[in-house]
Amino acid sequence: MAEVILMPKLGFNMNEGKLVKWYKQEGETIEKGEKIFSVETDKTNIDIEATGDGIVRKLFIEEGETLPVTLPIAIVSTAEENINEILSGAMAQLGREMPEASSALEKEDSRRIKITPRARRAAAENNLGIEGLNITGTGFDGGICEKDILEYLASNKVKVTPTARAMAKSKGVNLDEIQGSGINGRIMKADVEASINLENEPREAVVRSASEGKFTSDGKEILEELPYEGVRKIIGDRLSQSKFTAPHLYFTQKVNLEKLLETRKEVNTVQEHKTSVTDFITKAVVKALVKFPELNSSLIDGKSIVRYKTVNIGIAVASPTGLIVPNIKSSENMSVLALSKASAPLFKKAREGKLAVSEYTGGTFTVSNLGMFGIENFTAIINPPEVGILAVSATKDEALVVTHADGSKTVEIKPMMNIQLTVDHRLIDGLLAAQFVTDIKNSLENPISLLV
CATH class of the missing domain: 3.30.559.10 (Chloramphenicol acetyltransferase-like domain)
Incomplete structure (x- = not known):
């Protein structure tokens, strides 16, 4: 029988949880007692174990997302079980719309790319547009897994420095449209800067120096920036x-x-x-x-x-x-x-x-x-x-x-x-x-x- 996995309430003051890591992806089998995900509480990260055997049929949130406690985050069932009704109810709880075609609950519409949350994140981190990818998925029911994205990157890798990649991601710049000026066409930070119309942007509190350093607008050099989360x-x-x-x-x-x-x-x-x-x-x-x-x-x-x-x-x-x-x-x-x-x-x-x-x-x-x-x-x-x-x-x-x-x-x-x-x-x-x-x-x- 299908089981809806909920965001657990693990403490007196816990009203929401942050999903730190999925140990299983959609389409993967899981056994009772195996770790399925890790959630962040007010003091530490807690690994949550599966309460039964089955296949991970649906993951509703991605790693790093925060959700109120007791809302659904995954569905585990057998491969043959029809989860249409359960999926519909879970989507309603989350305030999300169902796909138009009911058949998409068990088998994605041919026009929609099936991709796991981890694969989607890997693609986003590398500025890959999902819709334009020509990748054959090796996951459950032909879905694209993280390893498919990594293999694609390895065979079609754009040569780019880490700093240039980070800047392109933060500015929404498509690296495929940039001609690199470095050795063997490597994209440098200056190449990304050249593609951005800096004059039309408001001055930021943090600006970058020509020597790859980070400085505040009043000249203080920054060691590192960390999110307060x-x-x-x-x-x-x-x-x-x-x-x-x-x-x-x-x-x-x-x-x-x-x-x-x-x-x-x-x-x-x-x-x-x-x-x-x-x-x-x-x-x-x-x-x-x-x-x-x-x-x-x-x-x-x-x-x-x-x-x-x-x-x-x-x-x-x-x-x-x-x-x-x-x-x-x-x-x-x-x-x-x-x-x-x-x-x-x-x-x-x-x-x-x-x-x-x-x-x-x-x-x-x-x-x-x-x-x-x-x-x-x-x-x-x-x-x-x-x-x-x-x-x-x-x-x-x-x-x-x-x-x-x-x-x-x-x-x-x-x-x-x-x-x-x-x-x-x-x-x-x-x-x-x-x-x-x-x-x-x-x-x-x-x-x-x-x-x-």
Whole structure:
């Protein structure tokens, strides 16, 4: 039976998805469990597997396209199955018109070129007009595949420099109409420029120099230009919404880590799995969240405050696509050692970009530790819908006034660390936040309390 593949909703805040890659093309067979496509979420790319066997009969969107969640993106069925009705319904959902002839649903009209999305993109990238191509397709039902386009290019290759090709594409210039001035007729950048009436175009913010460089109109040389899209844009949009929707309030404490470092050293001598300072900090935060459940909560849709008994502690990690926050589920009853063992595989998967959606969603509070990079102080933005985040800075030897039992005071050098709590002031008052961050400080300065 035919299956309509939908753009999946993979997160609480996910309203649309960007299709990153098709692993299968129209006409190709697929088996249950095989990867069919990859979709971009707000934190990483997720590979989606087929739920049954069949043939990919229709792909509705191309790689790089964005579509609202739950809309159809593909149809998988047997080769013999009539998908007219299903295809019609899917096209209606997408707001697209059906081909005029009903027979085109199963077999394209002879006047229409059958071509896969990947092949169409390859042709567009090389400025090939689809209608004018004389290519025999080797794909499903005679359709043109990407390899057909590549073979055509190899046998009819227009000699052109990469810069000239990029400029021709951006300006809509047909390379077939340009006579190259380079060696063996190679098309150069100057040849493309000569075919463009620059005088009739408005001056751009970015102009090119004669030496192939890129400069702004006021003379700054450009290293590279990147589109603001994908994961970086999603993260930016979410953090902007958090910063300008939730009134952020900040509370900073200095922590003396002398006892904690000594305790950690002693603990690690008697156990095979070594714990880190971050593990102790995580335990201190979890302990404080149990004591102050107001910080272990969410504001849902601006209408209700949900406080959680379960503590899903998130720890920010740098990944290939940006900062991601894997979270340790049900951490409220875990020891320092258990937290360390639970976090290690999550950190590894995060750095490799292999986290599952369930491993970085559902958090109730976040810890962001930049101490390993030598950062002495920083301010973190709340990860919605949470109501707080703790920023942890580097440990640094500093002069500290120490008061002794007899009342005397001395100045001593101690390993000191800054921690800064950010809270959503809509839900958390100053007094509660101060008590929370002070509780964390007290736990870290008396680490034996974290081991009992």
